[in-house]
Amino acid sequence: MIRKYTASADTTIVNAYQPNLSTRGTGSNMGMADVMEVFSIYGRQTPSSSAAQGSQELSRLLIKFPLTGITEDRSAGLVPASGSVRFYLSLYNAQISKTTPRDYKLVAHAVSQSWEEGVGLDLESYKDYTKGNTGANWIDRISKDVPEITKFVFGSGTPDDYAAGSGANYIKLYDTSTRYNFWFKDTGADTLPGATGTEIRVDINALSTAATIAAEFERTASLQSGFSANIDPLDATIIYVTASASGSSTNTGIYGVLSPLTITTPQNGGNASRWQSIGGSYLTGGSYPFFEQTFKTGLEDLEIDVTSLVESWIAGTYENYGIGVHLSSSYEAYFSGSDGENSGSVLDILDGATKSYYTKRFFARGSQYWFKRPRIEARWDDTKKDQRGDFHYSSSLAPAADNLNTIYLYNYVRGRLVNIPRIDTGSPYVSLYSGSSDNSAPTGSKLWSIAASTPVGGGARNITGAFVSTGIYSCDVGINSSSITQLFDVWHDGTTEYFTGSIQPMLEDGEMTRRLPVYYINLTNLQNEYRADETARMYLYVRDKNWSPTVYTQANTNVATTAIQSASYRVYRILDGYSAIRHNTGSNYATGLSYDVSGNYFDLNMKLLEPGYEYAVKFAFYNSELSTWNEQDDTFKFRVEDYEY
Numbered sequence: 001m002i003r004k005y006t007a008s009a010d011t012t013i014v015n016a017y018q019p020n021l022s023t024r025g026t027g028s029n030m031g032m033a034d035v036m037e038v039f040s041i042y043g044r045q046t047p048s049s050s051a052a053q054g055s056q057e058l059s060r061l062l063i064k065f066p067l068t069g070i071t072e073d074r075s076a077g078l079v080p081a082s083g084s085v086r087f088y089l090s091l092y093n094a095q096i097s098k099t100t101p102r103d104y105k106l107v108a109h110a111v112s113q114s115w116e117e118g119v120g121l122d123l124e125s126y127k128d129y130t131k132g133n134t135g136a137n138w139i140d141r142i143s144k145d146v147p148e149i150t151k152f153v154f155g156s157g158t159p160d161d162y163a164a165g166s167g168a169n170y171i172k173l174y175d176t177s178t179r180y181n182f183w184f185k186d187t188g189a190d191t192l193p194g195a196t197g198t199e200i201r202v203d204i205n206a207l208s209t210a211a212t213i214a215a216e217f218e219r220t221a222s223l224q225s226g227f228s229a230n231i232d233p234l235d236a237t238i239i240y241v242t243a244s245a246s247g248s249s250t251n252t253g254i255y256g257v258l259s260p261l262t263i264t265t266p267q268n269g270g271n272a273s274r275w276q277s278i279g280g281s282y283l284t285g286g287s288y289p290f291f292e293q294t295f296k297t298g299l300e301d302l303e304i305d306v307t308s309l310v311e312s313w314i315a316g317t318y319e320n321y322g323i324g325v326h327l328s329s330s331y332e333a334y335f336s337g338s339d340g341e342n343s344g345s346v347l348d349i350l351d352g353a354t355k356s357y358y359t360k361r362f363f364a365r366g367s368q369y370w371f372k373r374p375r376i377e378a379r380w381d382d383t384k385k386d387q388r389g390d391f392h393y394s395s396s397l398a399p400a401a402d403n404l405n406t407i408y409l410y411n412y413v414r415g416r417l418v419n420i421p422r423i424d425t426g427s428p429y430v431s432l433y434s435g436s437s438d439n440s441a442p443t444g445s446k447l448w449s450i451a452a453s454t455p456v457g458g459g460a461r462n463i464t465g466a467f468v469s470t471g472i473y474s475c476d477v478g479i480n481s482s483s484i485t486q487l488f489d490v491w492h493d494g495t496t497e498y499f500t501g502s503i504q505p506m507l508e509d510g511e512m513t514r515r516l517p518v519y520y521i522n523l524t525n526l527q528n529e530y531r532a533d534e535t536a537r538m539y540l541y542v543r544d545k546n547w548s549p550t551v552y553t554q555a556n557t558n559v560a561t562t563a564i565q566s567a568s569y570r571v572y573r574i575l576d577g578y579s580a581i582r583h584n585t586g587s588n589y590a591t592g593l594s595y596d597v598s599g600n601y602f603d604l605n606m607k608l609l610e611p612g613y614e615y616a617v618k619f620a621f622y623n624s625e626l627s628t629w630n631e632q633d634d635t636f637k638f639r640v641e642d643y644e645y
Contacts, residue, residue, distance in 0.1 A: 001382040002581065002590045003079060004608055007365040007374040009064040009117035009322070012036045013280060015138045016057040018126050021045060024057075025126025026278075029135035031118030034367045035094045036061045036374075038106065038326060039359040040352075042333040056333030056352065060280055061362070062115055062136060063091075064322030065376050067313050071234055073378075074314070077470055085380040086588055087310040089291070089323060091302040092372040094361040100298040101357035105328040108291040109282035110309055111321040113275060114267045115141040141275050142267070147243040148174075149267040150252055154214040154237045157260030159186040159204045162213060167191040169256030171263070175226030175243045182221070184213075184258075193255070200224060210260065211236040235316075240266070266319055282324050292328065298360060310376065331357055370610040371580060379590035382603070384408060384468070389597035390563055391503045393482045394450050403450060404476040408468070408596065409491050409499050417471025420498055428491050428498070429462040430475040435486035435502075442488035442500060450478035465491070482507060518545040519562070521619060523636045532611040532642040540567070540593065540600040540619065561599030566622035568592055568629065569602055574614045574637065581608055583620055585629060593619075611642035 011031040018025050021044060030036075037059050045055035073079040089108065118135015120128035134143050150173065163186035164170055170183040170193045179197030184190070184204050192199045202220045207213050214231070218239045221229035225244065232238035254263060275281045283289070289309040293302055306323070313320040326332070334352035363372035387405040394403035409428070411420055419425065432449055433442030446461035465475035479487065487503040522541045530536055542562045568591045571581040584590040593600040609615055615638060620631040 001378075001380055001603060001605070002584070002608060003073060003378045003605060005065050005069050005376045005378070007063050008066045009062075009115075010036060010364050010374055011062050011115075011117050011120075011136055012059055012123065013062065013136055013138045014057070014059040014126055015279065016041065016059060016126060017044060017055075024138075026138035027129045027140075028122060028126035029118035029120030029128055029137050030123055031116070031135045032121050032366060033123050034364050035123065035361045036063075036091075036364045037123055037359055037361050039101075040327050040331060040333045040357045042354055042356045058279065058326070058332055059359075060324060060326035061091075062111060062280060062322055062324055063089075063374050064111075064115075064117075064320070067320040068233075070310065070376075070378070071314055075234065079378050080380050080382075082311050082314070085307075085378050086305055087307045088377045088379060089302070089304050089306045090375050090377060091325070091362040092369075092374075093299055093301050094363045094367075094372075095299070096359070096361055098359055101295075101360060102298045103294075103296060104298070104331045104357050104360075105292055105294050106302060106325055106360075107328045108304060108306065108323050108325045109284055110289060110312075110318055111324050112281045112283045113141050114319075114321050115280075116143060136280075138279055139275065140273050141281070142273050146267065146273070147246055148252070148265065149243075150241045151264045151266050152214070152217065152239040152241065153262045153264075154210040154217070154239070155260035155262070156210055159184070159207055159213065161260050162204060162258055163187070164190045164193065165256075167193045169254075169258050170195070171252075171254055171258070171261075172197070173227070173241065173243075173252055176245045176247050178226055180224065180226060182217070184217075195255075198224075214239050264319075280324050280326075283318065295360070302362065306376065327357060371578065379584060379588040381589040381592060382594075383589060383592040384472070384474075384594040384596070385565065386474075386594075386596035388501065388503055389560075391487070391505050393505050393507055394478045394480050395507070404478045406474055406476050407489060407501070407503070409465075409473045409475075409501075411471040411473070411498075413471075417469075419467075419471055420473075420493075422493055422496065423467075423473070423498075425467045427467065428465040428473050428475070429494055430465050430477060431462050431490045431492065432477060432479060433488045433490060434484045435488060439486035442490060447479065447481075447484075447487075450480060462492075462494070479505060519543065519564075519621070519632065520545045521632055521634050523617070526636050526638060529639045529641055530606050532606050532609070532640055535603050535605045535607075537601055537603050538617075539598065540564075540602075542599060563595040564593065564600055564621050565595070566592070566624075567595075567600055568620045568622075569604075569617055570620070571604070571609065571615050571617050573610075574616050580610075580615065583629065585620075585622075606640050609640045611640050614639045 011029060014028060015024050015026050038061055039059045041057040043055060079085055115136040116134055120135055122128035162184040164183040170181050173180045180200055181193050181195050181197050182200045182202055183193055184202045186204055200220060202217050204213050204216055207216060214237050218229045218231050221227050221241050227241050227243060229239055229241045254261065291304045291306055293304050312318045330351055330353060332352045334354050363369055365373045367373055385406055386408040388407045391405045411418060432447040434444055436443040448461050449463050463475055463477055465473050468474050487505055489501045489503060490497055491499040519542050524539045524541050526538060542564055568583045568585045570583045572579050593602045616635045618631060618635055620629040622629050
């Protein structure tokens with residue numbers, strides 16, 4: 001499965017010279033440009049110091065993505081938990097008539113401060129200075145005099161841990177020049193601080209959890225004219241307090257001891273609008289996520305695995321200020337000198353390059369090319385290989401792994417998948433039985449499986465299953481006896497039985513000859529049109545093209561579909577053949593097809609496709625003998641429409 005998250009803000013920042021080669025464009029902003037640019041230019045100007053080796057001019061990218069969309073999808077079960085999904089940053093090459101560098105390396109770091117996109121456009125002369133004081137540039141990150149935002153995280157602790165005591169423990173906040181002292185009252189022994197400013201009491205008597213204390217703080221802060229307060233929608237123990245006026249003091253903090261409470265400042269006010277370091281502030285060093293990609297021809301797209309960073313954003317380890325992309329330090333232009341020229345608008349890079357790398361451009365989020373906009377893609381293997389219809393006896397001809405068969409339980413209640421209440425996300429048990437004389441029901445004692453068994457209730461023969469996703473459970477089982485013509489799988493928790501299924505095992509026979517199969521395939525439920533906001537489950541019918549039915553079998557047999565164990569899909573736009581979704585058959589297996597007793601199927605998220613166009617889907621099957629994927633000739637067409645317009 002693939003889900004994408006398009007950039008919510010992006011811009012280019014530069015310290016390059018304007019055409020006059022005397023004024024640097026450090027104040028320019030390019031937040032509304034439809035492309036972004038990375039370069040390094042060496043030696044267009046000779047510094048005043050004889051010790052300096054030549055001027056340097058640099059360009060860097062800032063890109064931010066909507067973390068809320070990812071966290072909401074994970075909470076809704078649409079994106080797997082950490083460890084089961086990979087996140088990829090994708091930027092797409094924008095071809096230009098200018099030179100393109102070769103053999104260089106781009107790096108990506110998390111940005112460590114908040115910034116604004118801005119409305120500048122000028123990528124040539126760098127004369128679009130931050131209009132209306134909005135937009136990041138080489139020196140400044142945000143508009144001057146913005147409201148300060150303070151993040152309060154309430155940890156576990158008793159109300160007494162938050163209490164003011166004798167007035168020594170409180171929070172100091174500023175709204176511009178007005179000081180507020182927030183103190184927590186638990187008992188009559190707690191007194192106000194008596195400090196300079198407005199004293200604000202937060203009553204926490206009878207409150208017992210971090211969430212309830214946080215909620216009372218949020219309510220109290222919201223009543224003050226100087227602030228607005230909001231509870232984090234994903235964590236009730238986190239409160240964001242925003243000053244109602246622009247600017248604030250940098251002296252916000254905890255006085256005394258409030259041990260369960262931590263405070264950070266996601267956005268400083270008017271006194272802190274500049275980058276901590278010119279050229280953007282980034283999380284660098286051995287303990288922070290670091291990403292890089294080498295460009296041989298210079299025309300490649302950028303695609304790097306940023307899973308560790310995204311998971312850190314989700315976990316709250318780092319604030320989501322986006323990603324900065326620039327040339328690796330050894331490819332940025334060299335400058336060295338002690339005369340002050342490495343301050344302000346230029347950098348001191350002692351091990352940089354004495355050649356230019358000009359210029360690499362990527363499409364920005366404002367591009368007219370829908371598929372080329374910057375994005376983070378979540379990719380994971382969501383395939384389910386239900387072998388109930390392809391269940392084989394164990395055989396000495398097969399390796400151990402192939403002697404186990406995976407079977408599934410789908411718990412549908414009123415048409416929707418729900419967890420079994422007594423099991424929830426735990427592990428059910430599965431027991432195998434042979435059939436009655438007419439094979440209509442399970443009978444006899446539980447059978448031993450070659451799978452690892454877990455005794456329940458004094459040595460009963462049970463196999464431990466696993467939770468897969470909401471309402472879906474799986475189990476690996478195998479059976480030695482080839483004399484059993486019908487198996488029954490009973491799912492239970494050791495006490496209560498929940499489901500009984502049936503299985504017809506098959507023998508694993510060797511073959512004297514091998515013919516490479518040729519298939520007839522069809523998408524049995526394909527529609528002409530799909531909505532842009534839906535996810536469609538598509539069912540693939542497969543049979544051997546050389547199947548030759550007799551008159552009897554043609555009249556009396558419903559030909560079963562053949563389940564392809566390794567199959568992948570891709571989607572391209574018919575207008576120009578553009579590959580909207582490429583085969584992703586690596587470790588993520590994000591375009592893999594599942595299968596069960598009804599055949600192969602997959603879920604296609606239409607949000608991956610630009611509305612208003614016709615698309616085609618094609619399939620590839622893996623040939624284990626040739627160790628290659630063979631794409632099938634058949635093409636299936638459909639259209640995606642955005643009915644909102």
